[in-house]
Amino acid sequence: MKFELSSFTVIAAHFGDFFWIGNLEKRIRSLSKSDSIQDFRIVDQDRSNKSALFLADLPSKPSVLTFPEDVEQIAQFGHDHAAALNHCMNVDYATSHLIILDSDCFPIKPDWIDMIQRILDAGSDAIVARDPHKSGLSHPCFMVLPIGALHRLDFAEGFMEVGIDTGRLIGFQLQKQGYQVHWDEGKKASSYRSSYFYLERSLYHHGSASFVSSSQKKLSSQVNAVTEEFFRKKVAHGEFDLTLSDKIRLSILKRCTRLFVTS
CATH class of the missing domain: 1.10.287 (Helix Hairpins)
Known part of the structure; x- marks a missing residue:
């Protein structure tokens, strides 16, 4: 049993939709204890001047990370989320764990960090959202990863070769490395779209929500x-x-x- 107090950095990807990234920032700010999250960073995958200005003006003043485009990934899938997350695996962090959230996956209860800590205290090294559509795969909308594992993880494994979506093999990779993984089961939130609750309804994921404002037709046509x-x-x-x-x-x-x- 683990009883060490963990520390957390939150990483969230912004695809250009100001509502969802603004909503996520507001909810993390209002539903997290002042000392529970030591660092909050946003990966700007929109890479526009409007996004840069908007993100810089967010009340919590999160760090903004921008990485070079992966042209091949964008051409094939309309985004390079996998490449961006892989860049994040090679950034330095001063915390014990990295929390990855999609911009449309956010806390809705103030106990969300406490629930994460309880899962880690119970013996898990990492937490991954289980992909609700394909058994055995993880989903990058929500993950809690130990910093020591980051440099050995690959969010693009199978992405270009066989079309396995971003981060779906992260849970499997962690287990292969010997980490104890807690697979968090999503509970369907609505029969009218692909939305799920995680962490016993402390987190809500409104799947593919940011696609609606994407300039990439491959993404915007999905919603x-x-x-x-x-x-x-x-x-x-x-x-x-x-x-x-x-x-x-x-x-x-x-x-x-x-x-x-x-x-």
């Missing part, structure tokens, strides 16, 4: 901009469960969108 605007308003009000009226409205929005696209 419905009309229904995403509906969900944004819910999230902005701290609402993560759908009422009956919400479900009826969503059904109407989806039907109207399909009619508009096919007309």
